[in-house]
Amino acid sequence: xxxxxxxxxxxxxxxxxxxxxxxxxxxxxxxxxxxxxxxxxxxxxxxxxxxxxxxxxxxxxxxxxxxxxxxxxxxxxxxxxxxxxxxxxxxxxxxxxxxxxxxxxxxxxxxxxxxxxxxxxxxxxxxxxxxxxxxxxxxxxxxxx
Numbered sequence: 001x002x003x004x005x006x007x008x009x010x011x012x013x014x015x016x017x018x019x020x021x022x023x024x025x026x027x028x029x030x031x032x033x034x035x036x037x038x039x040x041x042x043x044x045x046x047x048x049x050x051x052x053x054x055x056x057x058x059x060x061x062x063x064x065x066x067x068x069x070x071x072x073x074x075x076x077x078x079x080x081x082x083x084x085x086x087x088x089x090x091x092x093x094x095x096x097x098x099x100x101x102x103x104x105x106x107x108x109x110x111x112x113x114x115x116x117x118x119x120x121x122x123x124x125x126x127x128x129x130x131x132x133x134x135x136x137x138x139x140x141x142x143x144x145x
Contacts, residue, residue: 009048010122016070042107
């Protein structure tokens with residue numbers, strides 16, 4: 001089992017919250033599990049899950065209980081987390097290269113670059129910016145189940 005993929009939190013969150021690409025998110029996660037493909041992400045991933053689940057409660061999209069259940073389900077996924085100074089520096093460089101206002105999303109790019117694997121995102125804007133130059137950046141909306 002040597003295959004890696006980097007997935008952003010939005011992709012996994014789409015598998016538990018009802019969104020446009022929920023069926024695709026569930027299908028791609030099943031595809032990775034069937035293929036024994038390991039998921040990697042920056043440590044930021046876990047903080048994003050908590051933030052989005054809480055925001056979903058605040059906006060009345062889910063109950064407190066539903067959000068907690070979704071959070072716990074996502075935390076149970078086997079995700080390899082990465083963080084170190086070189087990775088953060090590379091994320092900053094990538095954010096600069098793609099003229100991103102923050103370096104959050106570019107942390108995922110840096111992890112995928114380091115592992116030499118695909119990065120799958122639910123963020124179409126990020127895909128449109130980075131996918132032009134980085135062929136290994138993939139958008140969930142393009143996944144064919």
